[in-house]
Amino acid sequence: PYPLCALAVSDERPVSTQSTWETFIIDNEALYNISHNVLKMMEPTYADLNYLISCVMAGVTCSLRFPGKLNGDLRKLGVNLVPFPRLHFFLVSQAPLASKENTGYQLVNVKELVNQVYSPRNFFSNVKPDDGKYMTASLIFRGPMKTQEVDEICEKRQTANSDDFVEWIPNNMKTSIVERAPVDYESSCSFWPLV
Secondary structure, eight states, X not given: OOOSEEEEEESSSOOOOTTOSXXXXXXXXXXXXXXXXXXXXXXXXXXXXXXXXXXXXXXXXXXXXXXXXXXXXXXXHHHHHXXXXXXXXXXXXXXXXXXXXXXGGOOOSHHHHHHHHHSGGGBSSXXXXXXXXXXXXXXXXXXSOOHHHHHHHHHHHHHHTGGGBOSSSSSOEEEEEESSOOSSSSXXXXXXXXX
16 A cells, blocks of 8 residues: 655655655755756756656666566665665666767766766755765666676775775665666666665
8 A cells, every 4th residue: 555666856845755665855956956067958947857857767667667687676676775664765866967969979888877876966866975875775777788897887886985885784786787778878877875
């Protein structure tokens, strides 16, 4: 009888999420920052903001809709990533994010996707990742890529930034590859850490 996941879009008002297993936090200020600073839109419309939300949620839920390597659905990932039931609030980040003029010049290899999703400017919540630590994280890649390359790059990134992760949860990063690429790019990555 409980919903599997919820999307909490907030403009500083509390959102009730007591009956969800996973909640993805998105705030309007961050959406406007992405639209203005990354996508170079001077006056984004609600359709533009909704498009951003649809991109990240399509990335988060793609493993439910398409087959893939190392595929894990939301329920399995939630069980493996949430150490305590009350801690089910995930940040979300998406890559690539580029203005329509720059999509042709966008480098979209695995390393660049990982660098972009860890970038604070790609988070859909106004947070500073340096202020806290990641407890667990999931990276869902879409498009044709090799599992070995994804694993190596994610392991290097986690090893290099080990101070950003809590020590008391071993193997706290999950990766998943969905072979079906998004419509707008040849590959993408959705990142949802639990902080």
